[in-house]
Amino acid sequence: xxxxxxxxxxxxxxxKLLEVKLGELPSWILMRDFTPSGIAGAFxxxxxxxxxxxxxxxxxxIAGLSMVLAAYVFLNYCRSYKELKHERLRKYH
Amino acid sequence: xxxxxFASFITPMMFGxxxxxxxxxxxxLLFPTSNRLVNNRLISLQQWMLQLxxxxxxxxxxxxxxxxxxxxxxLILFIxxxxxxxxxxxxxxxxxxxxxxxxMAIPLWAGAVITGFRNKTKASLAHFLPQGTPTPLIPxxxxxxxxxxxxxxxxxxxxxxxNITAGHLLIHLIGGATLALMSINTTTALITFIILIxxxxxxxxxxxxxxxxxxxxxxxxxxxNT
Numbered sequence: 099x100x101x102x103x104x105x106x107x108x109x110x111x112x113x114k115l116l117e118v119k120l121g122e123l124p125s126w127i128l129m130r131d132f133t134p135s136g137i138a139g140a141f142x143x144x145x146x147x148x149x150x151x152x153x154x155x156x157x158x159x160i161a162g163l164s165m166v167l168a169a170y171v172f173l174n175y176c177r178s179y180k181e182l183k184h185e186r187l188r189k190y191h
Numbered sequence: 192x193x194x195x196x197f198a199s200f201i202t203p204m205m206f207g208x209x210x211x212x213x214x215x216x217x218x219x220l221l222f223p224t225s226n227r228l229v230n231n232r233l234i235s236l237q238q239w240m241l242q243l244x245x246x247x248x249x250x251x252x253x254x255x256x257x258x259x260x261x262x263x264x265x266l267i268l269f270i271x272x273x274x275x276x277x278x279x280x281x282x283x284x285x286x287x288x289x290x291x292x293x294x295m296a297i298p299l300w301a302g303a304v305i306t307g308f309r310n311k312t313k314a315s316l317a318h319f320l321p322q323g324t325p326t327p328l329i330p331x332x333x334x335x336x337x338x339x340x341x342x343x344x345x346x347x348x349x350x351x352x353x354n355i356t357a358g359h360l361l362i363h364l365i366g367g368a369t370l371a372l373m374s375i376n377t378t379t380a381l382i383t384f385i386i387l388i389x390x391x392x393x394x395x396x397x398x399x400x401x402x403x404x405x406x407x408x409x410x411x412x413x414x415x416n417t
Contacts, residue, residue: 149223158232163221167279170217174281177210181198182281 196363200356203283215285218272241268248410255310256417259410266295267406274355274398278391287356292348299409300344307416315416347408354401358394365390 118126130136152162175182184191203210225234241264248267249260270286277284285291307315319336320329365387372380 145220153223153233154231156231163233166221167276170276171279171281174279174283177203177205178199178281181195185195 196360199281199283199359199363200287202288211283211285214283215273215291218269218276221272222268248407252410252414253417256410256413259413262299263406263410266299266409267402270295270351270405271399271402274402275395277355277359278394278398284355284359286351287359289348289352292351293344296344296347296351296405300347300412303409303412303416304340306413311416318415343408343412347405351401351405354397358390358397361390362387362394 131139148166152158152165203214222237223234225231229235230238244267245260245264248263249257252259273284273286276282277286304315319333319340321332321336324332365383369380369383369387372383
C-alpha cells in the first residue's frame with residue numbers, strides 16, 4: 099500500500115492528457131505552456147508523432163499520405179462552408 | 192451559379208487573418224527531409240523523382256548555370272505540388288493568383304537576364320539581333336527582340352495562371368452541368384460525367400506539365416545567359 103501511495107503522487111504538469119482525471123482538467127489546461135515556443139513545440143511533437151507512426155516505417159502505405167490529404171480536404175470544406183451552404187439541392191434557392 | 196463560379200478563387204481569409212499563408216506553406220509538409228542513406232518509402236520515391244528531373248533539366252546548363260539547381264528544383268516541386276493539391280475538392284490553389292505567379296516569374300527571369308548582362312555583356316546584347324538579317328531591317332528587328340525579351344516574365348506568369356484557372360473553371364462548369372442534367376436526362380448526364388472524368392485526367396497532366404514548362408523556360412533563359 100505504501101507503493102501505490104507513492105505512485106499516485108505524480109505532478110499534474112507532467113501527466114499526459116489521457117492520464118489526467120476529469121476534475122483536474124481545467125487546472126491541467128491552464129498549466130500548459132502557451133508561449134510561442136511552447137505552441138511551436140506542441141506542433142512539432144504532433145507532427146513527429148504522426149510522421150513516425152505512419153510514414154517513417156519500413157513498409158509505409160498510401161494511408162499515411164491519404165489521411166493528411168483527407169484532413170486537408172475536410173479543413174477546406176469547413177473553411178468554405180459559408181459559401182457552400184447556398185449550393186444545397188433545394189427546390190427554391 | 193455565377194457568383195459561386197469564381198468564389199473558389201477568392202483569397203481565403205478567416206476573421207481577417209490570412210489563411211492563404213497556411214495554404215501556401217502546406218505542400219512543404221508533404222516533403223519530409225532525412226539524413227539517412229536508406230529512407231522510408233515516401234522520401235525514397237521523392238528523392239528518385241527529384242534525381243530524375245534534375246538530371247534531365249540541369250544537364251544542358253553550364254557549370255555556372257548549374258548553381259541554380261536548388262532554386263529550379265524547389266520551383267518545380269512547389270508549382271507541381273501546389274497545382275496537384277488544387278485538384279482536391281474545395282481546395283484553394285495559390286497558382287491561380289496572377290500576383291503569385293508574377294512574383295515567381297519576374298525575379299527569376301530578371302536574375303537570369305541580369306546575370307547574362309553582367310558576365311557576358313556582348314553575347315547578351317547580341318541576342319537582340321538574329322544572325323544574317325538584312326541591314327534595312329535591323330532597327331525594327333531590335334525593337335521586336337526587345338519587346339520579345341520583356342514579355343517573357345509576363346508570358347510565364349500569365350501562362351501558368353490561365354492554364355490552371357481555366358482548368359478549374361471547366362471542372363466546375365461541367366460538374367455543375369452533370370448535376371443539373373441528372374434530373375432532366377440521365378443519358379446526357381452520363382456522357383457529361385465521362386467528359387468530366389476525362390477532363391480531370393487532363394487536369395492532372397496539366398498540373399504537372401505546367402510546373403515543368405515554367406521551370407524549363409527559366410532554365411532556358413538561364414542557359415542563354417550563362
